[in-house]
Amino acid sequence: SHSDVSVFFNSDDVGFTDGFAGAFCLFSATDERLCSMGREYRSLDKEFDNHACGAYYQADADCSYIIKPDFQSNSKDIVLYIKSADFVNPDGTKDFIRIYDTSTINRENLLGEFNDPFNSGDFPKTFIGTRDEMAIVFQSDDTAFGRGFEAEYCSVAKPASTCGGDSIISNHQGIIRDHSCGPTYYAPMDCSWILTPSSQNYTFIAVVFNTLDLGDGAVVEVYDQTNDVLYRSDEYLDNLDDGTRIISGTALFLPASEVIIRFIVDNDADLRPGWEIAYQTVTETGICSGESVYTAPQGVIQDHALGNFYANNQECNFLIQIPNARAITVRFDAFELEDGYDFLEIYDGAGWNA
Incomplete structure (x- = not known):
């Protein structure tokens, strides 16, 4: 709440290391990055976080995020993604978020809690609301702080x-x-x-x-x-x-x-x-088989038309036979075969003995 902050740095004349780099932020009383009050989200989907200054959460925070989409007449389920959570708790579990299945905050409606990133497993985590609203409560003390959480919610057809x-x-x-x-x-x-x-x-x-x-x-x-x-x-x-x-x-x-x-x-x-x-x-698979004859002055030949892979046990011949052509050029735009087992051969003429 002070308007002045001082940072002092001193070093002696023996040895040195990488030093420091810091950031400072200016907040107004109504700055939405500060969560001294509750926030309510009415859109059908949204990304949000509790970052304050320099992507870290604030100290001494106590705030709530109420997710209450305006479904109008089409009721949906809320899917909440906690995409990351990083809390620093050197003295216990005073920094945390808790997720509730309604805007009523009590233990009966608790869906999940995060306060220790080392015991939280892999992210993202998902929570499916059973009502038309959810809530996240975030609290922190004044001793150390981390990057907090990043979240996203969206609305899906019932039942999710x-x-x-x-x-x-x-x-x-x-x-x-x-x-x-x-x-x-x-x-x-x-x-x-x-x-x-x-x-x-x-x-x-x-x-x-x-x-x-x-x-x-x-x-x-x-x-x-x-x-x-x-x-x-x-x-x-x-x-x-x-x-x-x-x-x-x-x-x-x-x-x-x-x-x-x-x-x-x-x-x-x-x-x-x-x-x-x-x-x-x-009407057909687009997988080559037998012999195909091409007489147009230009075109595309391929072993398959859909997907990334050719099929097993294929044997295909492509005969390019253009009347009055002096030379025929074949350019390979893509080429990948199973090494040692599958082959592509080119002959200068119409037949195996050319």
């Missing part, structure tokens, strides 16, 4: 644990993500997306995993209308060898009228960015 229930999708193409907001998926989850394209004018439903980054305790599975698990992301028996294990870049072609994507996350799962799927209906 099932992503609002099974999602029926009849479009012919689109993008599916495991979470609609926030930096990672949350826990727990057991969500299903059912692809049932409206038209029957296709041969396959193609599912491409653009990204796939899952931690322990999370698995994505792909079913057809028989409810048999055809593919899954975690290691199961020999599913990597037999081609049924999903990895990032995998393209699946399912000759089915219905495809089910199921995502399961345990309560104590390791939270990661998750996955994104692109799906579309196609």
Whole structure:
């Protein structure tokens, strides 16, 4: 509360080290970086923290953050991410945050507490509110301080644990993500997306995993209308060898009228960015086979059209046969094969003996 602060530095003439660098901040009585009073957030999503000066929290703080989104007539669940927490407590547990399942602050509504970064595990941590509001209480003493917390909340369809229930999708193409907001998926989850394209004018439903980054305790599975698990992301028996294990870049072609994507996350799962799927209906896989003949003056040849990988046991011939051409140039924009087992050969002529 003083308007003057003095910092003194002295050194002798024997030895020296790196010295110091500091920052100072000017606060007005109503500065929102100071949390001497409660804050209320009404937006459907927001990032916030308790940083005061130089990304550290203030001393002698006692404040609350009330999360009360304006859902209007569409009630949703609140998912709160604690993305980091760093508290310094040399004399006990006087610096902390506590998360409550309502704006009423009592032990019965306590969802979680952070006061020791060394015993808090990996971040982010997620909390799913069961009401239309949540609260975070932050307190600190006047002895030492850390970087505090960084948080983000967002609003998702009820119930959050099932992503609002099974999602029926009849479009012919689109993008599916495991979470609609926030930096990672949350826990727990057991969500299903059912692809049932409206038209029957296709041969396959193609599912491409653009990204796939899952931690322990999370698995994505792909079913057809028989409810048999055809593919899954975690290691199961020999599913990597037999081609049924999903990895990032995998393209699946399912000759089915219905495809089910199921995502399961345990309560104590390791939270990661998750996955994104692109799906579309196609009449062919785009995987090369047999011989293809190209007569146009320019074009593109490729061993597969969707996903990042070619298939097992492929044998393809590409014959570029342009009438009256004096020379044909082939440029490789991408090239990566399994070393010692898969080969690409180029012949100067039409046939193996050229």
